[in-house]
Amino acid sequence: MNAPITAPTTAAIRSDVAAEHVTITPSILYFGTPVVLLSTENEDGSANLAPMSSAWALGQTIVLGLGRDGQSARNLAARPELVINLPAPAQWREVERLAPLTGRDPVPASKHAGCRFEPDKFGAAALRPEPSRTVRPPRVAQCPLQLEASAARIGPDVSGAFVIVEAVVRMVHADPRIVVPGTQHIDPQRWSPLIYNFRHYFGLGPQLGHSYRSETPRD
Template identity: 80%
Template sequence: MNATPPSTLPAQPAATHRAIEPSILYFGTPVVLLSTENEDGSFNLAPISSAWALGQTVVLGLGADGQTAYNLGHRPGLVINLPAPGQWPAVERLAGLTGRSPVPPTKAEGCRFEPDKFGAAGLHSEPSHLVRPPRVTECPLQLEACAERVQPDVSGGFVIVEAVVRKVHADPRIVVPGTDHIDPAAWNPLIYNFRHYFGLGPELGHSYRTRTPRRSEPAAARGGRRAGS
């Protein structure tokens, strides 16, 4: 077999990346507000930025010393509330607060104990249907769930929670009329991007598996994909 002459090989692109050591890796994840039940029957509300969904399971990453991790280790009911971009100031009002007293030494400097997180954030609660912790009224998406597995991560500084969603509540304005589908053109989650808050930009495209194609797509294409989904 003859080797390809070096002169005909495609040119290798010049190296453009640089090795760095960022202090955090929040590379654009949704913000959620977790409501959980305290030992005395009151409720805690905490913002987190480590959450992702797999089917009907939502995996959450929490600080091991926080009140939310403690609560879920003893009382598994919770609500995963997803705020819209315009609600970032309420999220930030919660950022320097903890429901744990005394304040754990692992918390950032300036963090203080606050028993009324809803009031401190300027948010309102409403009863859940299946779990004791309340939903956040202002959040367009609210997921009632049960923490089925709570365990430490490999570093020991965090807790990984696998929560099974039992009931979903959605603002009608983000639901495709006549369906149970969230309209991705109407729903805009709050994104935490290297400790800065963002919303989504314009749609670039969609998966072939979507049940909510773009409105500008021809009807024949919509029907064909839905039939084959």
């Protein structure tokens, strides 16, 4: 039997050595994005909790990309309040428990064949809801970062298969262990988001450097 071929790690790919690139057609483009657990309010007042990995920040606005047929998109169209919960790398198993679940019944035809309806997402993932301060949907108590927000603009993407949500953050809750003492800053050496890298879960590696705009200690 031939020995398995081991792909080079990112650290092993030297930035000063050019390589002849190949043209590929990947099925997805999750090239390393943070995982978010999105809590929204269902029509009956219960909470829906959904994992997603298309989110980025622009000032105090978080831009989210959601599946058009999911419960989260349906909820936000009617009730714009939400919580953007960011899990730590060690919580990937809880995230994966949520992955095959949907709050839609019946399950939309666009969902993966292994997807099933689950009304109690928090219970299914062994996560604890925590009351929010400024919005109705609950926070995920175990997540180190929780952003209470309101969807200010919702619209389709160019393909029509997704919904783009622009959410304005109202309040940020942080585990004190990841905050620089005496400041309003997250300590990037103590906080690592859970990263979704081509459908695999990762955390961040060691610090490589810092931006000239950094306001946190640089040692």
